[in-house]
Amino acid sequence: MVSQTEREKTGFETRAIHAGYEPDPTTGAVIPPIYATSTYAQDGVGGLRGGYEYSRSANPTRTVLEANLAALEEGERGFAFASGLAAEDAVLRALTEPGQHLVIPDDAYGGTFRLVDKVAGPWGLRHTPVQVADLDAVRAAVEPGRTRIVWAETPTNPLLNIGDIEALAGIAHDAGALLVVDNTFASPYLQQPLTLGADVVVHSTTKYVGGHSDVVGGAVVVRDLDLAERIGFHQNAMGAVAGPFDAWLTLRGIRTLALRMDRHCDNAEQVAAFLDVHPGVTQVYYPGLPGHPGHEVAARQMRRFGGMVSLRVAGGEEQALALCERTRIFTLGESLGGVESLIEHPGRMTHASVAGTSLEVPPDLVRLSVGIETAEDLLADLEQALG
Numbered sequence: 001m002v003s004q005t006e007r008e009k010t011g012f013e014t015r016a017i018h019a020g021y022e023p024d025p026t027t028g029a030v031i032p033p034i035y036a037t038s039t040y041a042q043d044g045v046g047g048l049r050g051g052y053e054y055s056r057s058a059n060p061t062r063t064v065l066e067a068n069l070a071a072l073e074e075g076e077r078g079f080a081f082a083s084g085l086a087a088e089d090a091v092l093r094a095l096t097e098p099g100q101h102l103v104i105p106d107d108a109y110g111g112t113f114r115l116v117d118k119v120a121g122p123w124g125l126r127h128t129p130v131q132v133a134d135l136d137a138v139r140a141a142v143e144p145g146r147t148r149i150v151w152a153e154t155p156t157n158p159l160l161n162i163g164d165i166e167a168l169a170g171i172a173h174d175a176g177a178l179l180v181v182d183n184t185f186a187s188p189y190l191q192q193p194l195t196l197g198a199d200v201v202v203h204s205t206t207k208y209v210g211g212h213s214d215v216v217g218g219a220v221v222v223r224d225l226d227l228a229e230r231i232g233f234h235q236n237a238m239g240a241v242a243g244p245f246d247a248w249l250t251l252r253g254i255r256t257l258a259l260r261m262d263r264h265c266d267n268a269e270q271v272a273a274f275l276d277v278h279p280g281v282t283q284v285y286y287p288g289l290p291g292h293p294g295h296e297v298a299a300r301q302m303r304r305f306g307g308m309v310s311l312r313v314a315g316g317e318e319q320a321l322a323l324c325e326r327t328r329i330f331t332l333g334e335s336l337g338g339v340e341s342l343i344e345h346p347g348r349m350t351h352a353s354v355a356g357t358s359l360e361v362p363p364d365l366v367r368l369s370v371g372i373e374t375a376e377d378l379l380a381d382l383e384q385a386l387g
Contacts, residue, residue, distance in 0.1 A: 012072065012188075012189060012258055013258045015068075015071045015072055016068070016072060016189075016254050016255055016257055016258060017255050019067060019068045019071035019072070020063070020064040020065070020066070020067030020068035020070075020071065021064045021067075021068070032060070032061055032064045032248065032251060033060075033061065034061055034244050034245055034248045035055075035059055035060045035061045035244050036244055036245070037055060037059075037244075038054065038055050039053070039054055039055070040052040040053055040054070055241075055244070056236060056239050056241055057236050059241075059243075059244050059247070060244075061244040061247045061248050061251075062080050062241065062242055062244065062247040064247070064251060065078075065080045065242065065247040065248075065250055065251050065254075066078040066079055066080050066219075068251060068254060069188070069203075069205075069209075069219050069221055069254075070221055072188035072189075072192075072254070072257075073183075073188050073192055073193075073194055073201050073221040074192050074194055074195050074223075075194050075201065075221035075222055075223045076222060076223050076224065076225055076228060077221070077222055077225070077228035077231075077232070078219060078220070078221045079219065079220045079221075079231055079232065079235050080205070080217060080218070080219055080241065080242035080247055080250070081217065081218035081219065081220070081235070081240050081241060081242060082216070082217065082218065082240045082241060082242055082243070082246070083204070083206070083216050083217065083218045083240070084111075084184065084202065084203060084204025084205070084206060084207075084217075084218035084219075085111050085112075085115055085204075085218065086218050086238075086240035087202050087203070087204075087218030087219055087220045088112060088115055088182075088202055088218070089115060089119070089238070089240070090220060090231060090234045090235055090238060090240070091149075091180060091200060091202060091220055091231065092115070092116070092120050092125065092149075093234050093238070094227075094230045094231050094233070094234040095148065095149060095178060095200070095227070095230065095231075096120075096125055096148045096149060097124075097148075098123055098124025098125065099124055099125075099126075099146075100124075100125060100126070100146060100147070100148040101125070101126045101127065101128070101143050101146045101147045101148065102116070102125065102126075102127050102128075102147060102148060102149040102150070102151055103127070103128050103129075103130055103138060103141045103142060103147060103149070103150045103151060104116055104127050104128070104129050104130075104151045105129065105130070105131070105132045105151070105152060105153050105156050105161070105163075106129035106130055106131050106132075106358060106359055107131075107156045107157070107158065107159040107161060107359060107361065108129070108151075108153060108156065108157070108359060109153065109157040109182070109184075109350070109351075110346075110350055110351035110352065110353040110354050110359075111350075111353065112151075112153075112182070113353060113354050113357070113359055114353040114354075116151075117357075128141040129358055129359055131161065132152050132153065132154060132156060132161055132162075132163035132168070133161045133162055133163055133164075133293065133294055133297075135164065135167050135168070135171065138150065138168060138171055139171050142171060142172070142175045142177065143175075144175045144176065145175075145176065147172075147175055147176075147177045148177055148178065149172075149177055149178050149179075149180050150168055150171065150172040150177055150178070150179050150180070151180045151182070152165070152168055152179065152180070152181050152182070152198075153181075153182040153184075153185070154181065154182075154185075154186070154191075155185045155186065155287055155294075155298070155306060155308065156185075157184070157185060157308075157350075158285075158308075158310050158346045158350070158351065158361060158365065158367045159285055159310060159361070159365075160185075160285040160286060160287055160292075160294075160308060160309075160310055161293075161294060162287050162292075162293075162294025162295075162297045162298045163181075163294075163297075164297045164301070165179070165181060165191075165193050165196040165197060165198055165301055166196045166197050166301070168197075168198075169196065169197030169198055169199075170197070172199075173197075178199040178200060178227075179193075179197065179198045179199050179200070180198070180199065180200040180201075180202060181193035181198040181200070181201050181202070182201075182202050182203070183201050183202070183203055184202075184203050184204045184207050184208070184337075185207075185208075185306055185308055185336075186302060186306055187203075187207075187208040187209060187257060187261055187306075187337075188203075188209070188257070189208075189257050189258050189261045189303065190261060190265075190302045190303045190304055190305075190306060191301060191302045191303070194221065194222075194223045196301060199222065199223065199224060199227065200220060200221070200222050200227065200231075201219075201220070201221045201222075202218070202219065202220055203218060203219040203220075203221075204217075204218055205217035205218055205219050205250050205253075206218075206335060206337070207335065207336050207337030207338075208257065208260070208261065208264070208307070208336075208337035209250060209253060209254060209257065209337075210249060210250045210253040210337075211253040211256065211257065211260050211337060211338060211339060212249075212252075212253055212338055212339055213335065213338035213339075213340065214249060215246050215249040215250055215253070216246065217242050217246050217247075217250050218242075260339065260372060261304070261306075261307070262304070263372040264306070264307030264370060264371070264372060265288075265304040265305060265306060265307060266375065267307065267370045267371070267372065267373070267375045267378060268286065268288070268305070268306060268307045268308065268309050268368075268370040269286075269288050269305070270375045270378075270379065271309050271368065271370050271375075271378060271379065271382065272284055272286035272288060272289055272309050273289075274379050274382065274383075275309065275311050275382070276289060278382075278386060279314070280313065280314050280315075280319075280386040280387075281311050281312065281313060281314065281386070282312045282313065282314050282364070283311065283312040284309065284310075284311050285309070285310040285311065286305065286308075286309045286310075287302075287305045287306070288304070288305030288306075307336075307337070307369065307370045307371075308336060308367070308368070308369060308370070309367075309368045309370055310346075310365060310366065310367045310368065311365070311366050311368070312362060312364045312365055312366075313364050313366060313386075315364075316363065316364045317347070317363035317364050319364070320345055320363065320364045320365065320366050321345055321348070323343070323366055323385050323386060324343050324344065324345050324366060326384070326385035327343050327381050327382070327385045328381050328384075328385075329341060329373060329377055329378060329381040330342060330343040330368065330378070330381055330382070330385075331343070332344065334349050334350050335369070336367075336369035337369060338369070338371065339371050339372050340371045340373070341368065341369060341370055341371035341373060341378055342368070342369040342371070343366060343367070343368055343369075344366070344367050345365070345366060345367075346361045346365050346366075346367050347360070347361050347362070347363050347365060350367070
């Protein structure tokens, strides 16, 4: 039997399948059970059996997922939440105080902006949006002594800008701040920000980590045990934890993460190349294209370039909306990262919350989550829809 310590030295695919769990000593079950229980028998008052007392505080299925996520991100501790935004909220509440400041991407996910602006703002947290690829702009936005977090998405949602994680970590740490990286678009398979200097990684595990559009969840992974203690306290105190069935579904998705991500990348590369020369498209956002301004940084810090492609459509918003309605294999829907291909209009859908702000996205923008279907079918679908 391979020990947990030995597994930490193994490859990503091996960790994805084995990290955090040994076959059940009683039954030999190779897959973690779903512990559908709210409470646990105790061996005397205060005598916790295996460290479990109440499933908000800890649940064995969730424990496996949290250990697995930590191993994949090469962190010290992982935490599983009920959603990606619940994970982000825990980070903000645990690691900032009213009166402090954070830097966020100027094309951040709409839900993140809403949380920062409409929830954390009235609580007393200030923010400044900047282009994550512009290191001078990030440096200028940082307020020494007041900025607590530099928050980065890379690639960003939906414009797929690339931030240099190692450089951003240096800027944050020089100012006494933390670097938090939303790694949802890349997944732990393509990018591991903690190894590049980030302090905290967040995920919507609903997306590539779960991978099948059948579970909602979030995660936080940290490399510092003091940060882990603070996140863990807030996770328990606020209670937005992943349920055991959600944790089990997410673990099931993780086992094929590497295989799926390679196919997502294969297909997205073909889609991006096709769109890049199509007369009905005015611009393609994909870091795998050599002309993308973040291509070299992405090539350095990512294994591959991901499954997300955004484009701007000739003819403006009207044609962008028409494209979203004409596809047959690409399903019109929000979210991303599932095995099926999705298409959406960020300005009207996922990023409607940033309309009228400095984060407003172009009205002719369309975002694609490229699935793992036959690539030729996806290209044919886009061809007929653009035509």
